[in-house]
Amino acid sequence: MRKNLAFFLAIAVFTANKCFSQDISRVRAYLDTLCSPSMHGRGANFDGAKTAADFIKSEFQKSGLKPIRDDYFQHFQYDVNCFEGRISLQTDKKKLVTGKDYIANCISRGGHGNVRALFLDTMVFYNENALKSFLSKKTKNKAVIYDVKFYNKLIEKPEILDKIHEGKCIIELHDKKLTASLSQKQFSNSFFQVAKSSFPDGTKKVRFKLDAILKKNYSSQNVIGIVEGSGKSDSVIIISAHYDHLGTMGKKVYFPGANDNASGVSMLLELAKYYSQKENRPKFTIVFMAFGAEEIGLIGSRYFTENPLFPLKKIKFMINLDLLGTGDDGMTVVNATLHPEEYNKLLEINETLKLLPAIKRRGPAANSDHFFFSEKGVPAFFFYTLGGISAYHDVMDRPETLPLTRFKEVFSLITTFVKKI
Ligand SMILES: [Zn+2]
Incomplete structure (x- = not known):
């Protein structure tokens, strides 16, 4: 059994890596785009987050993802204090x-x-x-x-x-x-x-x-696209990452947010591309969710859980990605203690494929977009990588210094894990 599993995993990772390894330059291009001055730190300032949402939508379309209803956007509003002048x-x-x-x-x-x-x-x-x-x-x-x-x-x-x-x-x-x-x-x-x-x-x-302006009822959006599964089950898997960041400090200075969370969005886009290829079609339908307004208090993901576009009961598992740009010291799994069986699967995959130096276990935490889903009973993990850089919520979180140390390995871990859910 163990041998068979190892063989299966080796094939799976070979296929995933073969498809992926040619495209690390594409990941770098995603990062550069999401962190460029035209995105203004992906906040409400200068509508940078809207520009980022449009970019993600167009990448979803290019990969052939379908909107969940008529549109890829789910709109919501919030108040936010901005420094644009x-x-x-x-x-x-x-x-x-x-x-x-x-x-x-x-x-x-x-x-x-x-x-x-x-x-x-x-x-x-x-x-x-x-x-x-x-x-x-x-x-x-x-x-x-x-x-x-x-x-x-x-x-x-x-x-x-x-x-x-x-x-x-x-x-x-x-x-x-x-x-x-x-x-x-x-x-x-x-x-x-x-x-x-x-x-x-x-x-x-x-x-x-x-100059500070408190924008009332500022309109933002979650960007949602799906890849239909080949199986009969109507259960879905969610893969999510927030695309917003902290915006600007005045007109010129902005927070690029390369690790937080252009890295997670780049992984989301790579996975969306991977699963939309015929040969990688998943068994379960996968819903890709790029959440807005995470940085101001998980507002976009909370909005979805309060206004779901399909019953939350249908969600078999959620994988939330935030801060995936390093990995020198491995990664952490939030909610690992809630779902020991799934966590053990991750460890087993990692042991067989030798992907990350460690996969650390953590209990529940309200530190990213999985949180309100977990609160509603949706089984969810949140992955973040460890080590490497210390830039966080500052102007130093830049794409050119983001190491992407274990990006490919995390990609392989996710695709192999999704097969085994
Ligand atoms: Zn984040």
Whole structure:
């Protein structure tokens, strides 16, 4: 039995790799397109996500995928705070570099000013006089600056936090890298996250400019295409990846999102192409879903689970792909503990075909688009690769530095796994 399985797997992977290995340049081309300036970081900013959705739709069409109803798009709306206009930050005479030295916090309001700097004295947490002195200061027309490592202490002291929030501008200093995110709300201040090493000690004045717009009911879409299976069962397999990312910081600087998640979308497109070839026709129908608005809180995938285009009960298994551009240290399977039988299948395939250095097991987590499906009882795995680069939610997540270390191996793992589900 074991020998037969090994033989079967070896044939399967040979076929998959043969088809695939000629086309790593195509994967690179997908990445370059999805991460290009014309996609503006695939957010609501400059409708970059819509451009990405149109690209995915046209690739689905080229591969011969069918729309699930009349259209490949499932539309939905959400609110999002966007920075599409002016952005600048200057300390005394030093002009900081957007994206590298600083980013606007996702909840930031627009504003501008040339204001005095007020550093939060950390003695406020330990000394009553220091606290009194800080609370007696006027912060209204100032830039208030604090170190993020004191944030946990700050939230325990609402009176200090309130005083900071009266500031015209808030500057949070970070030792570690600057990590961006998205918000559905807008705060009352202009708010920047700044690399501590880029912010001179003893800064006297801060000059800033920021245009922020809270887009209400911004229209987005999931892109859905299917490859019909050869079997009689009406159960389907879902392969999904979110195509959106964090958009822009002003007009020019954008978050390319190569690993997160142009890598997963490229895998999705490769799998769609593979399964639409006659010789690779799957037994079960495969529904390919490219979700929008993941980065702001899994909105696109949640919308699908609340407005499904077919009964969720029909889903035999879901494989969600997010962050597949590395693999030096293997990959992780979220929900492995919920589905031990399927997880063991992955281990067996990996052992036989020697694909990845490790396939790590993880329990449920609300960290990507499988989550709301899992919550509704759909059996689902989420795969992400490990090791390689540390770029994440920053301007360094670029296609030219994405190693794709185990991309082919993950492709083989998925195609072999789908055969065995
Ligand atoms: Zn992601």
